[in-house]
Amino acid sequence: MNRYHVAILGATGMVGQEMLATLLERNFPAERITLLASERSVGRTLTCKGRTFTVELACPEAFEGVDVVLASAGGSVSAVLAPEAVKRGALVIDNTSHFRMDPRVPLVIPEINPEALEGHHGIIANPNCSTAILLMALAPLRRRFAIERVLVSTYQSVSGAGKEAVDELRAQTSARLRGEDLAPSALSKPIAFNVIPQIDSFLESGYTKEEMKFTHETRKILGQPELRISGTCVRVPVEVGHAMTVNVEFDRAVSPDDVRGTLATAPGVRLMDDPRASIYPQPTDAAGIDEVLVGRIRGDVSHPHAINFWVVGDNLRKGAALNAVQIAEELDRRGLLGVRRHAVAADPQS
Amino acid sequence: MNRYHVAILGATGMVGQEMLATLLERNFPAERITLLASERSVGRTLTCKGRTFTVELACPEAFEGVDVVLASAGGSVSAVLAPEAVKRGALVIDNTSHFRMDPRVPLVIPEINPEALEGHHGIIANPNCSTAILLMALAPLRRRFAIERVLVSTYQSVSGAGKEAVDELRAQTSARLRGEDLAPSALSKPIAFNVIPQIDSFLESGYTKEEMKFTHETRKILGQPELRISGTCVRVPVEVGHAMTVNVEFDRAVSPDDVRGTLATAPGVRLMDDPRASIYPQPTDAAGIDEVLVGRIRGDVSHPHAINFWVVGDNLRKGAALNAVQIAEELDRRGLLGVRRHAVAADPQS
Numbered sequence: 231m232n233r234y235h236v237a238i239l240g241a242t243g244m245v246g247q248e249m250l251a252t253l254l255e256r257n258f259p260a261e262r263i264t265l266l267a268s269e270r271s272v273g274r275t276l277t278c279k280g281r282t283f284t285v286e287l288a289c290p291e292a293f294e295g296v297d298v299v300l301a302s303a304g305g306s307v308s309a310v311l312a313p314e315a316v317k318r319g320a321l322v323i324d325n326t327s328h329f330r331m332d333p334r335v336p337l338v339i340p341e342i343n344p345e346a347l348e349g350h351h352g353i354i355a356n357p358n359c360s361t362a363i364l365l366m367a368l369a370p371l372r373r374r375f376a377i378e379r380v381l382v383s384t385y386q387s388v389s390g391a392g393k394e395a396v397d398e399l400r401a402q403t404s405a406r407l408r409g410e411d412l413a414p415s416a417l418s419k420p421i422a423f424n425v426i427p428q429i430d431s432f433l434e435s436g437y438t439k440e441e442m443k444f445t446h447e448t449r450k451i452l453g454q455p456e457l458r459i460s461g462t463c464v465r466v467p468v469e470v471g472h473a474m475t476v477n478v479e480f481d482r483a484v485s486p487d488d489v490r491g492t493l494a495t496a497p498g499v500r501l502m503d504d505p506r507a508s509i510y511p512q513p514t515d516a517a518g519i520d521e522v523l524v525g526r527i528r529g530d531v532s533h534p535h536a537i538n539f540w541v542v543g544d545n546l547r548k549g550a551a552l553n554a555v556q557i558a559e560e561l562d563r564r565g566l567l568g569v570r571r572h573a574v575a576a577d578p579q580s
Numbered sequence: 581m582n583r584y585h586v587a588i589l590g591a592t593g594m595v596g597q598e599m600l601a602t603l604l605e606r607n608f609p610a611e612r613i614t615l616l617a618s619e620r621s622v623g624r625t626l627t628c629k630g631r632t633f634t635v636e637l638a639c640p641e642a643f644e645g646v647d648v649v650l651a652s653a654g655g656s657v658s659a660v661l662a663p664e665a666v667k668r669g670a671l672v673i674d675n676t677s678h679f680r681m682d683p684r685v686p687l688v689i690p691e692i693n694p695e696a697l698e699g700h701h702g703i704i705a706n707p708n709c710s711t712a713i714l715l716m717a718l719a720p721l722r723r724r725f726a727i728e729r730v731l732v733s734t735y736q737s738v739s740g741a742g743k744e745a746v747d748e749l750r751a752q753t754s755a756r757l758r759g760e761d762l763a764p765s766a767l768s769k770p771i772a773f774n775v776i777p778q779i780d781s782f783l784e785s786g787y788t789k790e791e792m793k794f795t796h797e798t799r800k801i802l803g804q805p806e807l808r809i810s811g812t813c814v815r816v817p818v819e820v821g822h823a824m825t826v827n828v829e830f831d832r833a834v835s836p837d838d839v840r841g842t843l844a845t846a847p848g849v850r851l852m853d854d855p856r857a858s859i860y861p862q863p864t865d866a867a868g869i870d871e872v873l874v875g876r877i878r879g880d881v882s883h884p885h886a887i888n889f890w891v892v893g894d895n896l897r898k899g900a901a902l903n904a905v906q907i908a909e910e911l912d913r914r915g916l917l918g919v920r921r922h923a924v925a926a927d928p929q930s
Contacts, residue, residue, distance in 0.1 A: 442881075
């Protein structure tokens with residue numbers, strides 16, 4: 231078995247730490263794991279699954295000898311450092327939005343479009359958390375049935391905005407319970423006992439960037455550039471776990487049982503759909519697990535060809551770290567990992 | 581000016597107390613206000629706007645001499661006591677779902693279908709909280725444009741489930757912040773830092789009753805029994821204020837500015853729609869005010885005839901107490917209040 235040198239860029243963030251835990255949990259064939267972060271975290275130690283790691287500086291030289299970089303330090307960091315890593319022969323799996331829509335960059339969910347990895351040029355993009363969770367349920371349906379239109383409303387947890395946002399949710403909630411206010415700083419508005427219909431900044435069209443990521447990334451991953459898909463993204467006072475209502479219009483009548491049958495065998499998906507027993511997924515069910523959970527599957531009284539369902543996933547796992555590690559595993563399976571480093575080492579001009 | 585004897589049935593509940601506050605705030609022409617509740621609250625005193633009231637027993641005899649009853653003590657209480665009140669000449673404005681779909685019972689939002697009051701038989705139904713808030717925005721649009729289909733996802737606060745649910749949210753949240761769990765009792769699942777995709781019980785179709793109230797009540801109020809409208813109702817950890825994403829498909833292209841122009845002059849609606857300045861409504865904006873707030877108005881990249889928007893309202897006010905008091909005001913304006921009591925007094929057999 232090949233054993234690789236893995237680097238995690240942005241190792242002190244919530245996703246970075248989840249990446250480390252996921253690599254160790256899944257026994258990824260890593261010979262060495264290097265944690266990289268900005269200057270203020272250098273020297274900090276992180277302990278995970280009984281192993282202790284020391285954070286090193288994220289700089290171009292840090293990628294010498296690295297086979298694969300899992301990057302989650304923000305788009306502007308990836309913009310600068312991902313090409314540096316690639317130049318040194320590493321493959322970069324980037325969790326930021328920076329390269330996702332670049333036509334030369336594969337955007338991959340391994341259960342859905344692993345073949346896209348073959349055409350990589352050194353950088354592979356990990357989808358947005360909501361896109362990944364939605365597509366785990368949507369892609370298996372689309373493989374069996376033709377989809378006409380998809381409408382989504384999200385209920386996104388604050389961990390999607392980082393550790394400071396989670397701390398803010400807790401501190402602000404605690405303050406509210408004492409009858410006090412704590413001004414927001416990590417989030418744009420107070421989130422305690424509130425919901426905020428804005429994630430990321432606004433575009434001219436009135437959509438947010440987060441909402442359009444959803445549309446564009448889904449089209450790219452499914453290879454369906456004209457797919458009609460629209461959503462509204464809303465932040466809710468939940469720590470971990472993104473949920474969404476999904477309305478899918480097919481080109482013909484598809485029964486709830488057809489949907490259940492399809493999703494029951496879909497990899498990485500678990501049905502939790504027994505309304506009679508009040509069984510349906512919630513963020514608290516999805517937090518900390520790998521599977522994406524689907525429930526509330528039913529017809530649509532407003533359209534004979536449409537189906538409603540509710541999907542929930544851990545935004546830090548399938549929505550980020552797990553998917554990135556699964557990409558690395560798939561690259562390994564395909565013999566695509568470690569190749570470039572050796573090529574670059576043999577011919578530094580390549 | 582006529583002065584009426586008003587009774588509030590279920591006066592100790594969240595909606596009941598809001599009804600009392602609303603009557604006093606709006607100077608409803610009440611000569612007398614009687615607070616009625618179940619045995620365990622009898623003798624309790626409630627103070628509101630500097631006036632003190634003593635709770636009396638909700639029993640058939642309590643309605644003698646009452647002109648109008650605002651009822652919010654649960655469907656089973658209304659089922660028994662509303663006919664008793666009507667028998668004694670009172671008019672009942674019922675906030676429960678019990679009579680809403682009865683074809684003999686007008687279901688009224690005064691800004692939208694006040695004329696329906698004319699055909700009453702003693703009982704008038706107040707719509708479900710989400711329906712009322714949604715229709716404040718939807719009805720003005722439907723007056724100007726033909727609507728083909730409406731899809732809604734709700735973000736409903738726990739006050740919709742009563743005072744015990746709000747107490748549970750606070751206590752459970754406080755417990756979670758200390759790392760402890762507090763089992764749910766007022767709600768079906770833990771609500772602290774969670775969202776629950778179930779409100780009310782499930783129907784055979786997989787929809788909840790709450791979701792179908794929405795569909796049926798909207799059709800009845802708009803007088804459009806075939807209207808294609810579907811929704812998913814979700815409880816969120818918010819104390820007061822229901823929010824929803826709304827996707828409306830018209831029979832032709834309608835621009836966001838057409839929608840803004842229409843809603844800018846709609847009674848009881850306030851636009852909060854300036855994404856460039858991060859202005860959009862949140863539950864914390866809507867709690868405690870009468871207007872329903874609308875923002876996030878934009879086209880729909882998935883359909884050339886569709887529009888997305890976001891509407892938020894105080895579920896205790898426009899979603900319940902305010903609408904009920906507005907119905908009483910409209911009945912007064914139309915000379916329909918106080919009439920029956922005097923008729924019954926003159927001819928007890930009528």
